[in-house]
Structure formats: C-alpha cells, structure tokens
Amino acid sequence: GAVVSQHPSRVICKSGTSVKIECRSLDFQATTMFWYRQFPKQSLMLMATSNEGSKATYEQGVEKDKFLINHASLTLSTLTVTSAHPEDSSFYICSARDSGGVRLYNEQFFGPGTRLTVL
Amino acid sequence: KNEVEQSPQNLTAQEGEFITINCSYSVGISALHWLQQHPGGGIVSLFMLSSGKKKHGRLIATINIQEKHSSLHITASHPRDSAVYICAVGPTGNQFYFGTGTSLTVIP
Numbered sequence: 285g286a287v288v289s290q291h292p293s294r295v296i297c298k299s300g301t302s303v304k305i306e307c308r309s310l311d312f313q314a315t316t317m318f319w320y321r322q323f324p325k326q327s328l329m330l331m332a333t334s335n336e337g338s339k340a341t342y343e344q345g346v347e348k349d350k351f352l353i354n355h356a357s358l359t360l361s362t363l364t365v366t367s368a369h370p371e372d373s374s375f376y377i378c379s380a381r382d383s384g385g386v387r388l389y390n391e392q393f394f395g396p397g398t399r400l401t402v403l
Numbered sequence: 404k405n406e407v408e409q410s411p412q413n414l415t416a417q418e419g420e421f422i423t424i425n426c427s428y429s430v431g432i433s434a435l436h437w438l439q440q441h442p443g444g445g446i447v448s449l450f451m452l453s454s455g456k457k458k459h460g461r462l463i464a465t466i467n468i469q470e471k472h473s474s475l476h477i478t479a480s481h482p483r484d485s486a487v488y489i490c491a492v493g494p495t496g497n498q499f500y501f502g503t504g505t506s507l508t509v510i511p
Binding site (some may be wrong): 293318322326327328330375377380392393394395396397399 | 421434438440443444446447448451471485489491493501502503504
C-alpha cells in the first residue's frame with residue numbers, strides 16, 4: 285500500500301534553533317500534502333496545506349514566518365520550525381494526497397509523525 | 404459540537420476480549436480513516452474506507468454512510484493493541500476532521 289514517511293521521528297533542539305521535518309510519499313505522487321500538529325491529549329489540528337510548486341496555505345492562527353513549508357517536488361514537503369521555542373514542542377504529522385490516476389475520492393495517507401521537543 | 408465524536412473515550416479490556424470503538428460524524432465525507440497512535444506518538448493508518456467493511460487480521464472496520472457512523476472492532480484483543488485509536492473523516496475541501504481518540508488499554 286501507499287506509504288508516507290517522516291524524518292526525523294524524534295528531534296530535540298535548543299530554544300532559538302531551527303528544525304526541519306521532511307515528509308515523503310514513497311510510492312505515489314502527491315501534489316498536495318498537509319501538516320498537522322497535535323498537543324498532548326488533543327486532536328490533530330491542521331496547520332497548513334502544502335501545494336507542489338506554489339505557496340502553502342496556512343490555517344488561521346498559524347504563523348507562516350515561523351512554520352516554513354516547502355513542497356519542491358511531487359514526493360517531498362518540508363516543514364521548518366524557525367527559532368523554535370518550548371511552546372513549539374509538539375507532535376507534527378503530515379499526510380499526502382495521492383494525485384495520480386482517477387479515483388472516486390482523494391485518497392490521503394498519513395505519515396507516522398515527528399516528536400519535537402524544544403529545550 | 405465536534406464534527407467527529409468517538410466513544411468511548413477510554414476503554415480497558417482483558418486480553419482476549421472483543422472490542423468495539425465507535426465513531427459518529429456530522430460532516431459530508433469522501434473517506435473515513437481509522438488511525439492507531441502508539442504511546443510514543445507514532446501514527447499508523449489502519450483503514451481507509453468509504454463504504455461497507457474492511458478486515459485486516461484481527462481488525463475490522465465498518466461504515467454506514469446513511470447513519471454517518473463507523474465502528475472499529477478488535478477481535479481477541481492483546482496487550483500490544485493498547486494505543487489511542489483516532490477516527491478521521493474527510494476531506495471536505497482540504498479539511499480533515501479528527502475525533503479526540505479512544506485510549507485503549509488491554510490487560511494481560
């Protein structure tokens with residue numbers, strides 16, 4: 285089946301540094317990828333929609349200058365948390381929409397997530 | 404009111420028991436996902452379904468589009484099934500709606 289990978293799975297960084305998280309679709313092309321954030325004991329919340337070759341669309345309340353998204357190819361989107369602070373510590377999950385072929389619905393596949401801890 | 408409601412929120416079962424987790428939703432959907440999140444946070448996609456029933460090993464997922472309801476069943480539960488199970492519906496446009504999860508603990 286389709287697989288979406290994320291790297292790294294866990295990262296610990298110092299306050300003020302930047303962290304890049306990669307999301308890859310391994311066996312399909314994804315013109316659209318999504319980034320979610322999950323705080324402890326809460327649901328996943330959509331942060332932004334990443335479109336290949338164009339600017340990302342951010343949800344209300346998400347700082348686009350802090351969470352930089354780049355979707356440079358059909359199989360890779362990156363989320364960079366700039367000048368990270370302890371309050372950015374969270375679980376970040378991506379999902380990718382299969383854009384190849386004709387389907388009855390847009391199949392979307394979830395990555396395993398990345399645990400970010402900012403000290 | 405949440406667009407996706409899961410029940411129960413917490414569930415403790417003895418090893419070997421049959422487990423059912425329910426998901427009701429109020430939005431239009433193109434597909435419903437069942438996700439498994441382990442204590443370390445890693446997410447595994449269990450099922451994606453838009454109608455009927457799917458089975459994978461000891462896991463069975465069903466969906467009733469008319470009633471806007473889905474169930475996840477685990478047969479012969481095992482301690483390694485202990486995790487949070489999340490129902491996600493969508494996308495409507497780009498928006499997925501997530502339930503708050505059901506925390507399952509299976510006791511040996």
